[in-house]
Amino acid sequence: MLATGLVALVAVLLVWLGWVLVGEVAAGVPQLPPDTPVIVDGVRVPAGQLADALTKSARVEVLRLGSVAFAMVVVAAAIVSWVLVRRVLRPLHDVTATARRLSAESLDARIGVTGPRDEVAELAATFDAMLDRLQAAFDAQRRFVANASHELRTPLAVLRTEVDVTLADPDADVTELRRMGEVLRDATRRAEDLVAGLLLLARTEAAESVAADPVDLAETVPGALDAVRAEARDRGLSVRTDLASAGVAGDAALLGRVAGNLLENAVRHNVEGGWLAVRTGVENGHAVLAVSSSGPVVAPAMVAELFEPFRRGAGRTGSGTGLGLSIVRAVAHAHGGRAVAEPVEGGGLAVSVVLPSRSQPAEP
16 A cells, blocks of 8 residues: 555656646747637637647646556556565565464474575574574473473482381381481482572573672682592592683682582592592683593583483483583573583593683673
8 A cells, every 4th residue: 555655646746747847848839920820629729829728738638648647557556566565475474374373382383485585584584593492492491390300309209208118117216217317318408409409500591691700710629629528538539630820700609619510520420549630721811610530431422411401421320410510501601601521531521611711702
């Protein structure tokens, strides 16, 4: 309607301009002597009225032919604009129809526009890419909820079983009750650690920004080492450190949690009499915190999965919640960096957290 209206307006202006111009041209006819015989459209006209007669006749003809041309142009414009607009907007209708069909169970629907790469096709491709990301997020959420439910069910089942067994024993003495209390304490601590890890992971992944306080990664390691030193000593692990200053701008508590998680993993998933090494420093303008350790052999194809929640990998066992490396990756991303891992030759894992130094911008 808009295109047809604009064409009609332009056509009216053109007819009016033609009417005016024809009148001006006719009015410019040279004057003839009054007694000169002149016939216009079969009518004898006095020579003095020739200009007026020609002007009137020309304008009537312009209006007659202009009206026919006006109607043809408006009809043609309406048809052409209708066809073109329908053709151009068809992908938009496909986008709308796909959006209406979408639900959590049908996120695999795609528009798949083919043809020239115009603006509408680019919009459809962007919409399809958004659906890919949305489906991946939904799938990850389903896996996360399922894994979290499974992990929480284990300590809860232990709690209920211990209570039921103890209550069913009429001869339970103080020793049995104390044993049950210790089991319940361990199970509740595991559930508490799991819930705390889930909350920290969710809060870190949802954070749009973190604090930008000056933090030295080298200063986060001693406290984390003290927390695992007793367990490392009991397992006969040798600990090597190479701590050089590595200043970053970030949240000291979260970065301390990164160091703690990496060292806890290095101790819990190690072998008796093994080793672990911690290194901090600046490499290629970026601050680096690297923790490597001996341990079970990790297949290179399984390394990426270790950063997923509740993934421990083949041969990697321990009493942790399975969220350690997931939290490390989330905190690294929140600080504009990244976390990478690679297997150690002969068994074990090396994990590096690379963050922008205080003088470097965050990675996109």
